[in-house]
Amino acid sequence: MVSRYDKFVAYLIILQRAFSQGSACPPGWKNWNQSCYAIYFNRVSWMDASEFCESRGSHLVMPNSQPENDFIWRMMTERLKSLSGAGVWIGCKRKSADSSFVCAGNEGMSYTNWAPGNPKNKETPVCALYGVDGEGKWKSVGCTPRIGRNVVCEMPTAPRMYCMTADENGRLVNDLP
Template sequence: MASEVTYAEVKFKNAAPPPAETKVTLLKGTGGCEEHKALPQSSAEWHCVLGRAEEKGQVWTCCPMGWKHFQSSCYYFSIDTMNWSDSETNCTGMSSHLVVINTGTEQDFILNWIKRTVTSFQNKNYYIGLTDQAQEGQWHWVDQTPYNETAAFWRQGEPSNSKMENCAVMHVKTNANRKNWNDIPCSTTVNRICETDATRF
């Protein structure tokens, strides 16, 4: 059963909030109905989607402005480039981590978003949160999610497991298909994808 979805841009009020909580105003639809809620993070603006949850009725799902919402996560696609370590540090600084891809549906969402939004690119790479720096050939996600070979999307012949290639990227080109992961040297400067849990209330 399809449910109506309402989008809202959310801006913080100027009033000083209580610790770890900030007042926001959510605009529902175009009728001007305002509902005051609180979001527990410090981003200046939010993008919220109004949906339904069986157990809760209407639920707002919010991501910081500039992040893309999918299922229960928010994703940030960088336009600048960094090495793997700096990429993870950058994500951590935004209360997130390099993306952890758990399903084919999530892989498809990320790939399709990049292909839709990047107008001109040739062989563009995005760091994901997968590395075998600790032990060659033993891949680990940054958030300690167990690595599942059946939910991995390596290009044919990858990972090459070269001692010099210990960090995973999503390798995107115009005709890229679902299997597009590649291992590269962690010192390479490429784009990155950060992921954090969406805020729901």
Template sequence: MNRRGRVSSGTAVVFLHGSYGQSKTLLQNATEWYCVSNISAGKQEGCVYCPKGWKHFQEKCYYLSADKMSWPESVQNCTGMMGSQLVVINSKEEQEFLFNLAKEVSTKAFETKFYIGLAASESGQWQWVDQTPYNKAATFWKPGEPNLLFAEKCAAIHVKGKRDPNTYSNWNNVLCFTSCYRICELTVKYV
């Protein structure tokens, strides 16, 4: 580890402590992991790590893709990136963070779409990719959404440019084969 708090090499190796005091080796296909100070009750307790190019918020690292894929391809792509998943949004604070992050990278297109880990089953029941229970009261759908549930079974955050004010009302259901960007999430690594 160098003085900037990052681990560098062709493959990053970080030693972590397991739940039974055993050391585990995290071997990932990433060139750099960055240290983010872990401050608890006003004292620094070491670092949490996110891969290079990922953004840290609370206990997660987030990756916003630069390319577009369908929803099933996005699920597979996120899972293949260090065991991450399409993002599961659990709070208003997380929604606000992700929406503002998406606004920073939004394209010049009228609307930029980012897949999240929410899709409807054949019966029309919404389901998160990690099986977190779907709570309609804790969602951020655009007014009138979700609609056309017989066809549009995958959810995405929609951003209308860098000045879009719709922080808490921007989810839309889309056709799952639509090419969209994606947001992957990964739990931070502690050292």
């Protein structure tokens, strides 16, 4: 025989699963496919951009697929009609000409969208960025350029939390107006 308590617990699990499909981003961030993105027009070096994102509990953007890359490019161009020649940093860096790019979380690149002729081997270290002239194509440039670049930060979405009250019989109480 199933007790009232067991039914109550099962009901709460069902509610949790039904409501946990949604996820939330901080105010001002855009939600896409279980990640949150925010663009900042702070022209800074790659290292400063990386530290800026980390100070917000996130990391420099790192597209992992063509649809994600397209979303980020659209978000950037919607927010700034012209990227003003600066481009936007991507969270990948190569320390030397004979090393591989390492991305946020010390991962290799699972997806790339390099513009023709990129990545270049001239400078080290080399960092990745969205170029201003390539419909979401990436370029490699020195990590401390004379012109700073813009920043897009990325973080995973947070699950939405719902609180419910139960009466002494274990029934949910709707105490909202």
